[in-house]
Amino acid sequence: MTSAPSTSSPVSFRTIDLRGLALSSRELRDAMPRAAASAQSSEAAVQAIIDDVRARGLEALRDLARRFDGVEQDHPRVPAEVVAAAVAGLDAEVRSALEEAIRRARIFAHAQVPADVEVEIAEGARLTHKWIAVDRVGLYVPGGLAVYPSSVVMNVVPAQAAGVGSIALASPPQKEFGGWPHPVILAAASMLGITEIYAMGGAQAVAALAHGIPDGPDAGTGIEPVTVVTGPGNIFVATAKRLVRGQVGIDSEAGTTEIAVLADATADADLVAADLVSQAEHDPQAASVLVTDSEDLASAVVAALQIRAAATRHAERVRTALSGPQSGVILVDDIDHGIAVCDAYAAEHLEIQTADARTVAARIRNAGAIFVGAYSPVSLGDYCAGSNHVLPTAGTASFASGLNVTTFLRAVQLVDYDRAALAGVSASILALSAAENLPAHGEAVTARFGGPAS
Template sequence: MLLNTIDLRAATSSRADLSRVIPRAQLDVSAAFATAMLLIDDVRERGEQALLDQAERLDRVRPDRVRIHADEINRATRALEPAVREALELAIDRVRTASKAQVPPPIMTELGDGAEVVQRWQPVNRVGLYVPGGKAVYPSSVVMNVVPAQVAGVSSVALASPPQRNFGGTVHPTILGAAGLLGVDEVYAMGGAGAIGAFAYGIPDLGLDPVDIITGPGNVYVAAAKRAVRGIVGIDSEAGPTEILIIADAAADARLVAADLLSQAEHDELASAVLVTDSENLADAVRTELAKQLSEMRHSERARIALDGQQSAIVLVSDMAAAAALSNAYGPEHLEIQTEESGSVLDMIDNAGAIFLGSHSPVSLGDYLAGSNHVLPTGGQSRFSSGLGAYTFLRPQQVVRYSQEALRALEPHIVALSTAEDLPAHGAAVSARFHE
C-alpha cells in the first residue's frame, strides 16, 4: 500500500511526542562527515589535481579543466532552447523583484541630541554557489542562488556544479547557459565535498579565491562538508532530501493533492511526501489517485520507493489545530495548505521553509516561477532557519555616532558600570575626553 498510515486521532500529543512519531528520512550527516573531511583535506593539499582525481572517481569522468572558459559559457547561453531561455528570463525577473523586498533600508535611531545609532546592512564580498547535478539538472537553482546574491550587492560570485559524463566532463550546458544569462563568468566543474572545500579554502593554481558564504543544496556529503567548513565560511543550511507536507481537509481535491505529493517524490528515493488530514475519505481518495498517477509517471519507480519509505505517510488527525501542531513539530521544507479555511490554518503555522496557500499554489510553482526561493531548510531546520534570500548575503552592522555633549551626559553612568565590572579602563577611556 502506498504511504503508511499514522493515526493520531485519539491522541493528545506534546511537541516532543509528535517529534517521535513524525515520518522522517534517516539521513545521518555525521556518518558522512569523516569522508567529507578527507575530500576537503585532499583539496587543500593538492588543489586542482585533487578535484580532477575526485571527479574521475566519484563522477566517473575526468574534466579537461576545472574552471570553465568564458567562451564556453557564452556558447551555452546562445544555444539555450528558446522556450527554456524565456522561462529562465521570467524566473530571473520574478525572483529579482521578490528578492528586492528582502533588503532592509538603513535606519537611524536618535537617542537624544547628538546621540545616534545607524543600522545598516552590508553585503559579504564574495560567495560560492553550489548547483547539484545527479538525477536531474537544475538551471532553476542557478537562478535561486545567484539572483538574491546580486540583489544583496555581492560583488564577486563563483558557481560550482559537478562535471557531467555525458558532456565530456564539463558542467551541464543548461547550467552554463543560465549562468551566462546572469552574467556569471566564474564557473567550476567540481562537485561534492571537494567543491565545498575549494570554495572555503581557495585553490591558488585555479585562481579560485576563498569565499565568505557558501549556499545551495546537495547530497549528504555536500551537507557534511558544509558542516565541516562552517566557521571558516558562512553557510545557508545543511540541505537534505526534499520534503512536502500537505495539510488538507475534506474540501481538498484528491487528484491535486496526489499530484503535488508526486511532484516532490520524483526527486529522489529519500524524498519525503506527507499528507496530514482529518478526513479518512480524502486519505483513501488520495491513495487511489497516487496509484493511478504513478502508472503514468516517467520516474514512477523512484517516486514509488519514496512513497513506500519510512519518511512518507498519511497522518490522520482529529482537526486542523492538531494538523498545524504536527506540521510545526515537523518543520517542513515545503508546506501546502489545501483546506476550506486556509487562512485560519495559516495563522496556526510557525515552522515552514515556504508555505503554499490554496489549491492553485503548488510547490512546483515555487520551484520555478512564484518569485519565492526554492533553496529551503530541510530536516526540521525551518524551526530555526530560513530559506535562501537576499538577507542570506547581508550582515547587519551598527554605526554609532555621538557628539561630545551626548557622551558627557553618559560619562558617570559608564564609569559606574565599568567600576562595577572591575574594568576601570573602560570608564577612563570616556573620562579622558573631558579631563586633562
C-alpha cells in the same frame, strides 16, 4: 496521466496515526517521518573530503571528479567558449521560461532589500544599523538525477540584488557533456552575467569554495575563497555546508527535498497526490507527507498515488521515495492538531489545502515556504512564483530561513557620539565598569574629560 501504468510494485505509503494522543513537543517531533540516513551518518566521509581538498587542492579535485563523476579534469573552471556554446544551443522556449523566472525573482528579491536605520538616542548620540553586502559568494547548483537551471536563478538573483560584487558558481561535471556542467545550467548562469563557473560537485565543491584552492605551478589556476556558500544539494552537500559553517556563512542545510500537505476533507485527492509525486521524483530519499484529519481523503490520496506513481516517467524513483520511512500519511484529530504536527515537522515545503487555507497558513510557524490553496503548488515555487526554492530541510525550518537577500548581507552598527553626548552617559559607564571589575573601561571615558589614570 496518459502513460501506461508501470509494472513496478505498488507504493507502500505508511500511516502514522496520532489521533487521541497527548504528545509532548519532543514526542511529537520524534514521531515525525524522517529518512533513515542522517547528516550525522555522513559526517566522517564528508569531513575526509573537505580535509583532502584543503590538503591537496587541485589534485584532490581532479581525483574526486574521477571517482564520483567519472570525468578527467585539468582544471574545473569552465572555459568561456564552452559557456558561449551552451548559450547558442539553448532552446528558445527554455530561454523564455528562464527570462520569466528571472524577472519574477528579481521583483521579489529587490523588494526584500532592507533599509538602513538611523536613530538619535539622545542629542548628539547617533546610531546606525547599516546593511553591507558580503564580498564574495559561492553558489552551488546540484546535478545528478535532474538538471536545475532554476537553482541558478534562485541562487544568483538574491545575491545580485544584495549587491555582491564577486560571484562564483559550481555545479557537478557531467560525463555526457565533456566533463562540464549541463549546458542549460551554463546558459542560465550566462544569462545572469555569471562568468566564474566551476565543474565541481558534492562536498568537494563546498570545500573548494569555502577554503579556496591555491595556485598551482601556473598563476591563475587557484580558486579564491568565498565568504558565503549557498544552494541546495543532497545529504553530502548539506553536511559539507554544516561542517564549513564558521569558516564561511551558509544559507541553511538545504538537503534532500521534502513536501508536507496539510489537507482536510475539502481537498482534491488527485491534486494532493500529484503534488506529493512531484517532489518524490527529485530523489529516492525525497520526503512526501500528508497531514489530514480525514480518513476518507487519506484513502483517496493513497489510491491516487498508486496510479500517478506508476504512470510518471521516474516511476521507480518515485515509488522508492513514497515507500520510504520519510514519507507517509499522518492522521490527526482536527486542523488545530494538524497545525501542531506541521510545526513539529517543519517542512521545507508546506502546502495548505483546507477550507479557509489563508487563515490556516497564517497560523503556521515552522516551514521553509508555505503554499496557500489548491492553485499554489510547490512546483510553482520551484520555478516561476518569484519566491526562492532554496529552503531548509530535515526540520531545520524551525530555526533557519530560506535563501533570500539578507543571506548575502551583514548588519553593521555605527556608533557616533559627540563630547556632550558621551558626558551625559559617562556616569552609567563608570558604574557598570566598576560592577564588572573592568576599571580601564571607565578610565577610557574619563580620559576624554581630563581624568587621571589609576
